Amino acid sequence: MASFKKIARRTFLIGSAAIVGGVAFGTYKFTRPLENPLEAGPNEAALNPFIFIDQSGVTIITPRAEMGQGVHTTLAALAAEELDIAWEDVRVLHGPPAQAYYNSALMQAALPVAEYSKGAFMETVSEALGQANKLLGMQLTGGSTSMKDGYERLRHAGASARETLKLAASDALGVSVSSLRTENGRVIAPDGNSVSYSDMATRAAKIDPPQVELRPASEWKYLGKTMPRVDMTGKATGTAEFGIDVRREGMKFATVRMNPRLGAPMLSMDASAAETMPGIEKIVALDGGYAVIASNTWLAFQGADAVQAEWGDAPYPAEQGAIWQAIEDSFEGKANSTLRDDGDADTPVQGATEITAEYRMPFLAHATMEPMNATALYTGDALEVWCGNQGPTIVRDRCAEAVNLAPEQVTLHTTLMGGGFGRRGESDYAVLAAQVAKQMQGTPVQLTWTREEDMSHDFFRPAAIGRYKGAVKDGKAVLLDAKVAGPSVTIGAMKRLTGFTAAGPDKVHVEGAFDQPYQIPNYRIAGHLTDIAIPAGFWRAVGNSVNAFMHDSFLDELAHAASADPLEFRLSMMRHEHAPSAGTLEAVRDMSGWSGKREAGVGRGVAFAHSFGTPVAQVIEVIDEDGAIRINRAWIAADLGIALDPGNLEAQMYGGMIYGLSAAAFGEITFASGAVEQGNFPDYDALRMHNAPVTEVQILASGGFLGGAGEPGTPPAMSALTNAIFDLTGKRARTLPLMHEFDLLV
């Protein structure tokens, strides 16, 4: 298997060349069953990698990590739907790192085509790409893919387990399988006799599980309904265990300080003052920084403050102005991608009105509520790690490398995450904990970053500049020609995740612009990459968080140039291109009573983005409140195709919007002397109870596709807000965050 992985890594390219990697291996390796990572003891059965039965009942192993998006609940519902267990009996555990839990939907999104317009051929290629990740074995929670990946797998797991249990019961009760039914964790015979699934565990473990047809949606009991979250009681009572809550006997508490000039070395360190401070156990130098180990996290923080270090220079321009200049300069070079090039964008359209605009987006931090942390115990020939993470196989492998062990010698426990948003798809914080634990052999060490360390040592949503040109004629857009420039997320992240170098057009860099469902006759989107060594990472909605703002803002500018209603302007170009997208715009129009008329002191903006397979439209209303702008109300319509849990989807859409609005209003990371200037929430605030809008959400399910949920609420939020502010003030916001130019209610 290792050699196949190597081949896959060498030949697998993203972008247009990705197909090569996807189909080169044929189907044999793809269809071979993967080893079940679950081990069953006496009176237990691991019927497949997702269903574990012991004497206390059924546990559903969810292969994706819970960071707030409700994934444990909906994945469990998929399996429970077929398995016939009562919802209150559902127990959920995150699985161990294993190839069996690879994300089949992740690579499907790598094709450089618009998701909404994939034809049958592209779907086939896309499936093959998904299979390619079976070889790479990446177990990742990201890209809003969990439902697409789990929709059939978890139901098949439940159905297959159910039939296996019936076979076992048939044997035990001496009646035919076809006469048996299942309900609430029991197999029931026609005469009313029944056995529990636990009773059947030993017998079932010896049976080769059959594959069976899935139940039709018309028979669903759990899916399509709002289910109580499996993690809610724990989270309401302080008993849910996050990474930072892991406690082991004899555990010590540590923190790190890495070079504030990201990626640069530490030249020297003087720990003499810190060593004598209360509770300090040990101070160790690391590659690029140092760690302080103490009896208490806060004492470790104090010790870290007292260490004097001399830091090397940043491997990127040290000042923000020079960073912007580097991004501007990249417009001069050859485009990395031109993933949309319809008609002729070079020739001006006769009789049309032309406008141009330039937009600027800052670097952003993830700022999860739970700062980065991990706990590790190194015992010489083994390493045990506990942390919230979005990529268990990768975290395991990177930690193994860091302490010179084989992956098999590493046990990784994936806890709940106090937010992820893409940040916990990285391994850096776990690797540091492993390195520190190696210096404390035999003692478990919990490594917690300060908020300041967390905010300033992120993998940032990269900054970008967009240069848009367009033309309108007879109330319609006849030309849209855009160039976006900025650092790539893909190149660095793929290197960190898989070890291979990405090549070809970077789809993520232009997603949210090139792949939107509009008919514009002359329509070109080009991406220019900025080669700069500032760490860039996946931030909720990734490229869409940049491009949806610019692209949708510009459509709004075109609508005004055309003297058209902004909502009708979008709708008229979309109606014949993609009906589900048009449906979301119509829904927010109706929900918000969009009429084009407002009272004095009220502004409204509309925005739309199709991302991660889900079209989302938003209308935002701002009001002038004693000279300050209040984000007063919002309306969201999203079409998920199939709405597996409407209540959770509502929460994701609302939450995604708030995340986008917070960034639009207050979010920016800037550099001075090579270091991040923001450190804590007072420098990087977000919307709060009093300034978040009253919101109405409508979840549509037009059928025929299954969209993602965790990210699509974010992309339209920023331009819905700025379009509303334009409506209120007449001033167009082309640079974020808004707090520098507008008086927002704080």
Next chain:
Amino acid sequence: MATEITVNGKARSVDLPEDVPLLWVLRDELNLTGTKYGCGVAACGACTVHIDGVAVRSCQTALGDVDGDVTTIEGLGTPQALHALQAAWIEHQAAQCGFCQSGQIMQAASLLAQNPAPSDQDIDDAMQGNLCRCGTYPRIRAAIHSAAKATQGA
């Protein structure tokens, strides 16, 4: 030199310097991990606990300055014996990632203790120090109203 404090009705003796914030006494010394570290500068509210029933930021309260009985989320209610707010949180499915929710609930409990029937404006005023990066505010608001009604009806 040990410091004596009362946490969730129990007398505890803590052998840590008096300037250690109560947050880190609770989490690292007493293993009461329901109270969370979010910012360390009183800007997020994740560390909110009660001292004599009033919400305080435990990251800003030094061990030596604890001058009353401490209640944490674990002392407010348990999965088997929920506080009205915890029951309302579950009813409204308020939490997403959940990391800020202990602090949100402790802040809300302090509000309801002083104001059994808060208006939306009262909730805005009391809760704006509690940050939620998942944006769960509307369900938190609804849960507070629900708990207020349930408590008054009792």
